[in-house]
Amino acid sequence: MIDTLRLTAEEAIGLLERREVSAAELHGAYVEAIAARDPELHCYLTTLDEPNGPGIPIALKDVISTKGVPTTAGSRILEGYVPLYDATVAERCKTAGLSLLGKTNTDEFAMGSSTENSAFGPSHNPWDPERVPGGSGGGSAAAVTAGLAPWALGSDTGGSIKQPSALCGNVGLRPTYGTVPRYGVVAFASSLDQVGPVAKTVRDCALLYSIIAGRDPFDSTTVQLPEPVRLPDAEDLGGLRIGVPRELNEAEGIEPGVKEAVRAAIELATGLGAEVGDCELPHSVEYGLPCYYLIAPAEASSNLARYDGVRYGPREPGDTFREMVEATRDAGFGDEVKRRIMLGTYALSAGYYDAYYGQAQKVRTLIRREHTAAFESYDVLVCPTSPTVAFRIGEKAQDPLAMYAADLLTIPSCIAGLPGLNVPCGLSEGLPVGLQLVGPQFSENTLFRAGHVLERALGFDTVPERLR
């Protein structure tokens, strides 16, 4: 019997290498786990029962194009769409031998923080199925926590890898912008979108990052990594300078239990040899959200113009071309997507462009600069990943602003193009709390080292109590 709940990717690779299991048995064990637990959790939109690679399995968020396998981005407007090609990240997983288990649920076009905006219904948090797994990549995060995939890929525009990892109690990396190819990934906001790994351990996360990262001729924003990815094996934090940005640790809305778990983790870091000090990111909390909610919808309104009933998916009838496009977009997009298209179109319209989009780009520069300044004194900045633990399904669904606030602490580093790692650091009210580690561009190896040492010292059990 393979215990998929506890098996890490590294252990699974070991089992295969020692020929203790076959790739088919491994794939089969996850398919069985999916059959047993996914009816309750709804992590997957599509599953592949047959093994299709010689290596260990993987799940991909349903915004990643997979040749011959439906890709919906959680939207009715892409229902029935089967890509003719693989996204570069999917192809790199194939080349590495990984066997695709399926495509995971997401908020429609990755817009949301709970998966409740998925046109196919929400995913559920394995720690408490009445609660959300976070979003938009809640399907990937919940699947890893519930043993329905050893690891998975998500995509993160303003927090969609880090926040679901925090709410589900696992490890998630949003990589440095430009290190992972976006070719073939359904575009939300192109200057922010980045694909990254979700896993049970920091080492697994580093390993998966090494598979997907690196320059791609099909994505001109990608670069070669300045240094190879190192699997972390450090045992202390000697020499590491950790900054604690006051605004991100004391922001309004951070639950006391979250603050407490993060504070304890910071204290632990001091004991492990890190030098810890305070710092400031004065504009990040106050202006991060408004800046993001102009830039992301503006880019989305342009990216989503391609869904016109001609190029992809279903089509609604109409007497003229215009009526057909309107009817298709009206029926195919959900409320949140329409809200973003309207916001973005408005922010980009003549006469308002400078006041909204142009101004937001200036604020983005400010936020980037204040991060650069903080990294003159520190190697890593820490704060909670999410201000709250997993909230109840339905609790914020009718209140877009409350939902947007879930990303208050993940958004600033995304705007600045910086890498961020979520490491589970404890429980509050019986639910996981995530610690966010942010570093300068291309500092993934430093984040892995710090995350690995902390993860071992914290000893967080990634298997939810109710599944143990």
Ligand code: GLN
């Ligand atoms: N929750 C944020 C949003 O709704 C971030 C989503 C994401 O990172 N894809 O835009």
